[in-house]
Amino acid sequence: MGKSNIFSEKNRGPLLALAPLLIMLLVLFVWPIAGIFESSFGEDVFTLTSYQRAIGSEVYRQIFYNTLEIAAVVTIGAIIVSYPFAYVMATVSPSMVKLLTFVVLLPFWTSALVRTTAWVILLQRRGVVNVGLEKVGFIDEPISFLYNFSGVLIGMIHVLMPFMVLPLYGAFRSIDGRLLQAAKGLGAGPWRGFIRIILPLSAPGVAAGGLIVFMTSIGYYITPSLMGGPKETMISQQIAYHMQEQLDWGMASALAVILLITTLSIFAIFQKYFGFDKMFSGQDTGEPLRQGDEKSNIQRLVFNISATLAAIFLIAPILVILPMSISETPFIKFPPNAFTFEWFENLYYDPRWSRAFFTSLEIAVMAVVISLFLGTSAAIGLSRLKSRMKPIIEAFVMTPLIIPPIIIAVGLYSFYAPLEMLGSSLGLAIGHALLATPFVFIAVRASLRSFDQNIELAAIGLGANWFTMFRRIMLPSIWPGLMAGSIFAFITSFDDVILAIFLTDVRSRTLPRVIYEGVKYDTDPTIVAVAAILIFVSMVVLITNLILERRK
Amino acid sequence: MSNNPTMKSVELTNIVKKFGSFTAVDDVSINIKAGEFCTLLGPSGSGKTTLLKIIAGYETPTDGSVKIDNRDVSHVSVEIRNIGMVFQNYALFPHMTIAKNVAFPLEMRKIPKKEIKERVQETLDIVGLSELGERYPRELSGGQQQRVAVARALVFEPDILLMDEPLGALDKNLRQSMQFELKKLHRRIGVTIVYVTHDQEEALYLSDQIVVFNEGSIAQKDAPEKLYNAPNSAFVADFLGECNIFPAKIDGNKALLDNGMALKIYGKNNFLQKIGIRPERLIIGAAAKNCENSFEATIDEVFFLGQGFKYILNANGQIWTAVSQNNLNTEEYKKGEIVSVGFDANDIISLTK
Known part of the structure; x- marks a missing residue:
């Protein structure tokens, strides 16, 4: 119907519902x-010193x-690894x-x-990969994978690959398989059909996924910090x-502004060309592509083979952790030759770990409650x-997803101090809710889309007031969205390192922060047990989700 | 449901509805008698659904009043206006069984549980779904879902029943049998129904009164037969059935067409601008010569319709459409044949615009 003034009487209710999140x-x-913008131009008097240093100095x-x-x-690496995988x-x-x-999931x-x-x-130098390669006789000396360019590359491609695979998969799904058949009928061989069609x-799909991966890479923190x-x-x-170390607020702000502007420009x-909401929703059209359509066995x-290698790359490091967590010498041997629950016991008895675990849980629950209310409303x-x-408004609500978390962390730090x-x-829970609310918002929006507005009108026409309705x-209809949103919100909070690094102290450290510090500063084998537990939890959540989805 | 239905009249006076600068409903007044089946008919975007929503209370009119049973309800909110509405896609609650769907309006009215159960069963009996109360909407066919929507809208004995293209989602055969059932239901319980459709056959079949809409205003309103036989405008003549429409100049009891043809007409007024003749009134063949008006024409196209034939005729550059019945003795004409075409002066519809 008519698009009237945003403050018209009709919009009063909707605006009221939007207000908590907007505020x-x-x-x-x-x-x-x-x-941050303000302090990047100096503390008391306006100055461009920080920017001059940022642009002028060789270091920066x-x-x-x-x-x-x-x-x-x-980005290029993620495209190369993901493309055949998504195609297959x-x-x-x-x-x-x-x-x-x-x-992938x-x-x-x-x-x-x-x-x-x-x-x-x-x-690691004495890690499974090096020991394995040595045993097979490929190498004599361990290769340094870590703390150099290859480490950052391997880690970041692995972390960001799903963001590449999912849009690519959507793109392939929207290609009508009959096009390839038509091309074949018109005389194109399997390779030419592939290249031309x-x-x-x-x-x-490549461009969309590539932009997302590039944009996320620019603001990345954890992986380069731990593997580079x-x-x-x-x-x-x-x-x-x-x-944290230089206490140079002006310089930190100037760098944050540069990062922010770069990220927003890419976004x-x-x-302009793709649209955020379309990213994960490939439209199936016509007949799906089938590999059997091509006669070329070489192409298949x-x-x-490329897809299998990509799959191993994606899943192996995650699965290998599980048996390693009960190995007597967790960093070195795979498959383990002796088993022990020592690391899990450590985890249980060491107050450092157990306290961090319960802090994380408490914060995650608070973050879920806050983001559920704000996002749904x-x-x-x-x-x-x-x-x-x-x-x-929709784009504005989504921005916390796009902005590098380090900027949000810096902003909250200056606000909370x-x-x-x-x-x-x-x-910290409020900070996590800030990161998590867009997920709840997206999930509830999606389930509201399948909720016919006439159903709402019908209920009111049949005598229900808005709250009864x-x-x-409405609530039973958007329930799956609420559940999905809560899970995402929980994971967002439970996994966050960056906000935790800035906003917690020694007493209120969360589990991810303890893990991060453990990996960065010492090598406590207990970390393997923590990682195994978290992987196991992810598996359970994912499998439950897949089962629920199938039942639907 | 009681056997003494609540029969209420509806009176719409000078209803105007604007969305920004766009006028969706423009000064519409309609009287609907208690127990009447009134259809709002028009092409999509003509304002009929908006008007229905105004009667239901989902939209507030910019101007004008809605009276139900002589009571002004313009400012009564939807949930207490007591109107049953059947939505285009039924708007059944997907997570509730059929019985729960039908019970919903009674629960909202805080009716005792025992009575709810009885009335739900009674209403499901009426629409022929007694056995399906425990099913969910998705387990029902389109026609059954439609009946659930009707049952849910009737169970609380609403003052009037509104229906927004309720048969639009059904295929043709099912639609016809549902039309038949709706008509029976209306005769049986006698509730006042306001019905929205863009299907002219459906409107003719079901209604006591048809209100034809065009661009937000009423083009014409009348009983179905009168509307079909005496449309007042080219729009109504064309929207309700097919019609041969030509501009005409009046000269005494003759109407002069653009191609020079002169047709005999009776006592027509001088405001007349166009004339119309229904295709089924045209007679083709030898008998045409005995009609008050007759002419020769070439057959441009022949279409077989099953129950008859449709001919596209060219008479001196003017294109006519004729329809004949598929009787055993009907003569079939071929493309390119030259035939006599005729009709009586009484068959001419005079159109003022």
Whole structure:
């Protein structure tokens, strides 16, 4: 119907529902980021010193160059590894699709920190990979995978690969299989059919996934910090360094502003050509692609081998952790030759771990409650809003997903410090809710889309008031969305390292922070047990989710 | 459901509805008698669904009043207006059984559990779904879902029943049998029904009164036969059935068409701008010569319709459509044949716009 003034009477309810989230975003997100902008121009008097230093000095130029180089190589690497995998995933039988989906989603659901930890354990000088290669006789001396360019590359491609595979899979799914048959009928052989038909039609998927991976890479923190050496320092690490060690607030702010503007520019390009909401929703059209359509066995072989290698790369480091966690010598031997539960016992008896675990749990539960309320209310409000401002509000609500978490962390740090909220569980939970609310919002929006608005009108016409309607009709319909949103919110909070590094102190450290510090500063074998537990939890959540989805 | 239905009249006076600068409903007044089956008919976007939502209370009119049973309800909110509505896609609650769906409005009215059970069963009996109370909507066919929607809208004895294209989602055969059932149901319980459709056959079949909409205003309203036989405008003549429509100039008891043809007409007024003749009133063949108006035409196209034939005729550059019945003795004409075409002066519909 008519798109009237946003403040018209009709929009009163929807705006009220949107208000809590919008207010929270303004106070905890926009305001602190504005503060970062302000302090990047000097504390008391306006000055461009920080920017002059950032642009003028060789050190910073090297860091910008590192950041862009790493992001570019990671993006290209992710495309090369993901492309055949996604293609095979889109062309195999339904039961194979399920297996490959699991292979992509398990890493997707496992925290980036845990996966990075797994790689660190595997790739050490005396780690499983080196020992294995030595045994087979490929190498005499252990290869240094870690604390150099290859470490960062392996870790980041692994962490970001799902973001590449999923849009690519969507792109392949939307290609009509009859096109390939038609090309064949017109005289194109299997390779030419692939190059002239599949490659150009999947190009938008490559571009979309590539932009997302590139954008995320630029602001990455954990993986370069744990797997890279000093030569691979990225901009996020430099921001943290200036805040925590140099206490140079102006420089940290200037770098954050540069990172923010770069990220937002890439996102603007992405929005212009692709659109965030379309990213994971490939439209099936016509007949699906089938690999059997091509007669060339060589082509099939090439794709299948590449896809198998990609699958092993995705899943092996995660699965290897499980048996290693009960190995007597966890860092070295795979398969283990003696088993022990020593590391799990350590975990249980060491107060450092158990306290961190319960702190994390408490914060995650608070974050879920807050983000569930804010996200659901905003999603309902936005779906009922009639205004031209709608897409702008929607994009605004999503921004915490796009902005590098280090910037949110810096912003919250500066906001909490004067309020003496640093180290408080609630403060961190609110920060996590900020990161998690977009997930709840997306999930509830999606389930509201399949909720016919006439059903709402019908219930009211039959005599229900709005709250009765909400409780008895709408809530049961959007329940799956609420559940999915809660799980995402929980994982977002339970996996976060970056906010925890800035916003907690020794007493209020969360589990991810303890893991992070454990990997960075010492090598306590207990970490393997923690990683195994977290992987196991992700597996359970994922499998439950897949079963629930099938039942639906 | 009681056997003494609540029969209420509806009176719409000067209803206007604007969305920003767009006028969806423009000064519409309709009187619907208690127990009447009134259809709002028109192409999509003509304002009929908006008007239905105004009667239901989902939309507030920009101007004008809605009276039900002589009581002004313009400012009574939806949930207490006591109107049953059947939505286009039925809007059944997917997570509730059929019985729970039908019980919903009674629960909202805080009716005792025992009575709810009885009335739900009674209503399901009426729509012929007695056995399916424990099923979920997705387990039912389209026609059965439609009946559930009707049962849910009737169970609380609403003052009036509103239906928004309720048969639009069904295939043709099912739609026809549901039309038959709806008509029986209406005769049986006598509730006042306001029905929205864009299907002219459905409107003719079901209604006591048809209100034809065009671009937000009423083009014409009348009983189905009168509307079909005496449309007042080219829009209504064309929307309700097919019609040969030509601009005409009046000269005494003759109407002059653009191609020079002069047709005999009776006592027509001078405001007349166009004339219309229904295709089924055209007679083709030898008998045409005995009609008050007759002419020769070439057959451009022949279509077999099953129950008859449709001919596209060219008479001196003017294109006519004729329909003949598929009787055993009907003569079939071939493309390119030259035939006589005729009709009586009484068959001419005079159109003022």
